[in-house]
Amino acid sequence: MFVEVTKLDEIAPGGMKAYEVNGKEIVLCNYDGKIYAVSRRCGHMNSPLEMGTLEGYILTCPLHSSQFDITTGEALSGPVPTDLGNEPIPENLMRYFQYVSTIQSKIKTYNIETYPVKVEGNSIMVDV
Numbered sequence: 001m002f003v004e005v006t007k008l009d010e011i012a013p014g015g016m017k018a019y020e021v022n023g024k025e026i027v028l029c030n031y032d033g034k035i036y037a038v039s040r041r042c043g044h045m046n047s048p049l050e051m052g053t054l055e056g057y058i059l060t061c062p063l064h065s066s067q068f069d070i071t072t073g074e075a076l077s078g079p080v081p082t083d084l085g086n087e088p089i090p091e092n093l094m095r096y097f098q099y100v101s102t103i104q105s106k107i108k109t110y111n112i113e114t115y116p117v118k119v120e121g122n123s124i125m126v127d128v
């Protein structure tokens with residue numbers, strides 16, 4: 001059943017925003033003037049996707065940079081190791097980062113859910 005989530009002018013072109021609808025966390029994305037609704041939680045380790053970046057139809061997770069196609073929910077790529085830059089890092093801390101990076105690289109990235117969207121006047125309606 002479609003429910004009104006927000007108004008069309010709330011989602012800027014190229015932007016995204018998180019909402020909770022009927023107990024589900026979703027992100028509305030404005031790609032090329034069309035609104036898409038996807039799960040808010042990353043298919044890798046549940047990071048809040050609205051904190052990532054949206055370039056065209058590709059949403060990149062803020063935590064480990066897995067990428068998703070917002071039109072289908074398909075996981076396009078998995079996590080990438082965090083760039084620690086060139087600053088010297090104490091050896092113990094470096095070992096810890098390497099350990100965490102090894103573990104997170106073994107966690108599968110699943111597709112994210114998508115939801116049907118329709119726009120009626122200025123209202124964005126989503127079927128969750």
Ligand code: FES
Nearest residue numbers: 042044045061064
């Ligand atoms: S939580 Fe999104 S890529 Fe790891």
